[in-house]
Amino acid sequence: MASVTLEGTTKRFGSFTAVQSMNLAIRDAEFVAILGPSGCGKSTTMNMIAGIEAPNEGSIHFDGRDVTQVPMDRRGVGFVFQNYALFTHMSVRGNLAFGLEVQGVPRAETDRRVGEMAEFMALSHRLDAPSASLSVNEMQKLAIGRSAIVEPSIFLLDEPLSNLDAAFREKMRSDLRSLQRSLKQTMVYVTHDQIEAMGLADRIAVMDNATLQQFASPAEIYARPHNTFVAGFIGAPSMNLIPLKMSEGAATTPSGPLQLDARLQAQANAHRGSELLLGVRPEDMTLSDTGISARTILVETVGRRRIGHFDLGTTRVLGTWERSTPLAAGDLVSLMPDLAKSHLFDPKTGLRLT
Numbered sequence: 001m002a003s004v005t006l007e008g009t010t011k012r013f014g015s016f017t018a019v020q021s022m023n024l025a026i027r028d029a030e031f032v033a034i035l036g037p038s039g040c041g042k043s044t045t046m047n048m049i050a051g052i053e054a055p056n057e058g059s060i061h062f063d064g065r066d067v068t069q070v071p072m073d074r075r076g077v078g079f080v081f082q083n084y085a086l087f088t089h090m091s092v093r094g095n096l097a098f099g100l101e102v103q104g105v106p107r108a109e110t111d112r113r114v115g116e117m118a119e120f121m122a123l124s125h126r127l128d129a130p131s132a133s134l135s136v137n138e139m140q141k142l143a144i145g146r147s148a149i150v151e152p153s154i155f156l157l158d159e160p161l162s163n164l165d166a167a168f169r170e171k172m173r174s175d176l177r178s179l180q181r182s183l184k185q186t187m188v189y190v191t192h193d194q195i196e197a198m199g200l201a202d203r204i205a206v207m208d209n210a211t212l213q214q215f216a217s218p219a220e221i222y223a224r225p226h227n228t229f230v231a232g233f234i235g236a237p238s239m240n241l242i243p244l245k246m247s248e249g250a251a252t253t254p255s256g257p258l259q260l261d262a263r264l265q266a267q268a269n270a271h272r273g274s275e276l277l278l279g280v281r282p283e284d285m286t287l288s289d290t291g292i293s294a295r296t297i298l299v300e301t302v303g304r305r306r307i308g309h310f311d312l313g314t315t316r317v318l319g320t321w322e323r324s325t326p327l328a329a330g331d332l333v334s335l336m337p338d339l340a341k342s343h344l345f346d347p348k349t350g351l352r353l354t
């Protein structure tokens with residue numbers, strides 16, 4: 001059982017700040033994904049939890065116990081890296097048994113747990129094979145199995161699936177989820193793949209530029225992004241951000257006036273500046289007679305979706321519909337955002353108005 005708490009945790013490399021004042025409270029047995037673009041500080045955050053890097057400021061607690069100064073090998077965390085480090089001179093069985101043997105687990109129990117893990121990972125038929133003879137997919141499975149078998153109360157995985165092919169990745173995603181459910185471990189999972197994070201995690205910590213941007217459930221992050229970074233980063237295609245000019249309480253888009261609903265109007269009235277951004281997901285755009293006029297620039301059909309790209313005065317927006325929706329490049333249309341699902345953002349701070 002272990003919760004993980006970071007308080008004001010900062011990591012600098014020379015004058016460069018890789019992680020800035022991170023506050024993160026991960027609950028016991030929670031599956032948390034740390035998600036963000038390359039270089040935003042995900043791995044550094046993970047390395048501080050593992051004890052590989054020491055923070056310059058702030059603290060790390062496991063279950064209320066301060067572990068900031070505790071060395072890596074005494075933190076009791078399991079860690080799987082992107083580049084699996086297997087004992088290539090050992091068999092699959094040897095790799096799986098290693099951690100249990102170090103812990104002094106009796107032989108019979110080791111055999112039983114190795115058998116169970118091999119079965120779970122579909123490696124039973126390869127138990128006596130040298131691990132160097134495994135495929136890339138199998139090696140990564142073994143790396144995960146080898147760390148999971150000792151049942152660490154905190155299990156850290158840094159991009160564990162990124163070297164694997166797409167079909168296998170999907171299978172491993174669901175295996176990891178059931179592994180975590182059955183072992184009831186606290187799992188922290190670093191990824192730059194939002195689909196992975198959205199599908200796996202109880203909560204996602206979205207990072208950008210060394211800073212935590214939002215920490216919430218996938219549904220919350222999708223429906224109510226905290227700021228324009230999260231709005232743009234989560235969802236594909238990403239949320240439209242339509243500039244609005246406010247004058248005497250009325251909103252104008254680059255392509256004409258837009259009547260806000262009562263909730264958005266109240267938020268706009270309470271806001272001091274005269275400029276706002278209206279955030280609307282492409283699937284929350286409707287084709288209606290009473291919306292904003294737009295010219296269709298491009299229409300793509302992707303799977304069951306039709307994606308329209310529109311010119312809205314000085315800005316471009318996207319809308320997605322069923323593939324049967326009649327729409328062609330050059331069409332003049334009228335687009336109406338579903339205002340109940342839309343948000344206003346302050347263009348200066350990027351923050352969502354509430």
Ligand code: ATP
Nearest residue numbers: 013016018036037038039040041042043044045192
């Ligand atoms: P990626 O997905 O590319 O691995 P990340 O979000 O995990 O990115 P980090 O690996 O945490 O990012 O790195 C954050 C920043 O800190 C990067 O700009 C990186 O170059 C820098 N950095 C990381 N480790 C060191 C180090 N040991 N010395 C100097 N700079 C470092």
